[in-house]
Amino acid sequence: MSLPYPLPPSTAWDAELIRRYDVSGPRYTSYPTALSFAEFGPEEFTTALERGNASRRPLSLYVHIPFCRRICFYCACNKIATKNTDLARPYLTRLDREMALTSRHLDTSRPVSQLHWGGGTPTFLTLDQMSELIDRLDARFGLSGDRDRDYAIEIDPREADVLTLRHLQALGFNRLSLGVQDLDPRVQKAINRVQPRVLTESLIDEAARLGFHSLNLDLIYGLPLQTRASFAATLEQVIELAPARLSIFNYAHLPERFAPQRRIAAADLPGAEEKLGILQDTIERLQDAGYVHIGMDHFARPEDSLAVAQRQGSLQRNFQGYSSHADSDLVGLGVSAISRVDDVYAQNPTALGDYEAALDAGHLATVKGLRLSFDDRLRRHAIERLMCDMALDLGALGEAFGVDAEAYLSDALARLAPALADGLIIRRGPRLEVTAAGRLLIRHLAMAFDAHLPGQGGSRYSRVL
Incomplete structure (x- = not known):
């Protein structure tokens, strides 16, 4: 409706x-919110998994890949900086162990309507490692080939090329999210993320040629050295690229909580009035370009599934933001991942060592959560x-x-x-x-x-x- x-x-x-x-x-x-989570163990989570089977709701899987080759100074994600892809091998083994332990308590005939790989940088994995992870997910949960599935992956354009996109399409992904943040070279240098437009543009062109259902670009306003004029120039270029969706996040400068942000000088950040002006310009320019302001920081073209879901009253929020796939049980896999199953939230530890130790001991890594x-x-x-x-x-x-x-x-x-x-x-x-x-x-x-x-x-x- x-x-x-x-x-x-x-x-x-x-x-x-x-x-x-x-x-x-x-x-x-x-x-x-996660700040209300308390001590919560694997037994409580597995009980929730079993209780949720009666609903016959579709499944949504989130996989957290914590590795990045380099640290962006604005980042507040749970990540591990390394250039050694061999470090992903033991992590994939632990993920498979977690999948096996989780799937024992799930009716895996329930369709997996949604899949999301986040990070970190999922494209840190080699193509072979991506194939291995998809194979393990399919073996444990049974992935879907339905045209209406929503299988998405976050991509760092500096760590991917057209061959990566072709491989992801072959693995069943049909939606991409590209991290851009800003196209101004001065801003990019200030946040340690030098990313020429051509990298992003070539991936967008290839995604369109391959027929991906939807492509999202992430931008951030409030970064060091940004001005209304500089961000307007970024927006002009982004509108030319015509992505189906845009996420325009507010940079929260919390250096006391996130160590990489200590590399950003507070004096370089736009003032409150300038930042508000950037946001005003952004919303007006995107709406003038035909985008629907879904809410908060999300924009989509009217024909995109997010905008359609909002018109139909079926839009949902989950840990990745707005989602067009309502009423599914979300199973989070990997370090720091959060699940939403039945009337329960369950979270894995944020420290990789704690996550590994729990799975090596033969049980799920759940440490926090809440029954609503x-x-x-x-x-x-x-x-x-x-x-x-x-x-x-x-x-x-x-x-x-x-x-x-x-x-x-x-x-x-x-x-x-x-x-x-x-x-x-x-x-x-x-x-x-x-x-x-x-x-x-x-x-x-x-x-x-x-x-x-x-x-x-x-x-x-x-x-x-």
Whole structure:
């Protein structure tokens, strides 16, 4: 079904209003967020895997490849810098062990509708290692050949070429995500990621020739030496390349948490006004070029599956951001990977040694997680629909959970009162609708529904914009 309200053609800009709401807060790739995870063992996770079989939901697999050949200074990912691809061999062995232990508790006749390799840099692997990993995944879970599958991989254009893309297509991948960040050579040098446009352009051309369903480019605003003019030049080139999707992430400078960021001089970062100007220009230019602002940092062409899913009301958020494949159980494999199965989140250790030791001892590496309460599940649904549909029907939410949603969420509605007064959200009976200005601050609006947030401390999160 189509959304019963029009999406805004442009974003309303009020700098003073935005400054008031630009606080630190979660991105809500999960609710509750990972900061709420507690001690959680393999037995609890395997029970969740078995319980989830009754749903017959499709499976979504995420594989974390932590290796990179070089470190980008902005990076906040869980990664290991090395140029030695032999180090991937023992890691692939441990991954296979994890797959074997996981698949024992899964009904593997459930279709694997979604597959995502992230990192690190998955294309750190040799072509033979990629083939080996796909073979092991297929043997353990049974991969799909369905045309509607969503099999994606993150690619560093500096570590891939046209032969890589042809190999990935042969392995069954049909969607690519290329890391670009910025096309300005000065910015690239400042973040230790020198990547001439020709590298990206050649891969985009080959992906189109090979018939990949969708291609995403990642950009980051707020990087050192960026200005409105320099990022506008990057956007102009990106629009010429015409990717189906774009992710425009906000750089969060947290050098106290992420050591590589200590190589970036705070004085080189664009100021708050310049950064907001970059974001304003970005949204307006992309919308003028025909892209749909899906929400937060995601843009897509109207015919792309993300935009279609949003129009149909089936868009979902997971640990990779927005997803067009709703209602699947996500199994995360590899160091630091997080699973979302039935009513449980389960996370592997972030230290490679701990991950290896657990699997060498013959059991899954799960160390943290959470089983959601009724309150968690209801609030998760409310946050997800608000962030995906840019609206929330309290009547439908109450029906789904058997409660008076307006009374149950009276605390959240009270916290939304300033946003209602400021025109970020409007109320039409039981329906909350996000306005053009509110769309920009959707993370802040979602925070009103978060019952875990008060005790977590905002400094643990990046700023909303």
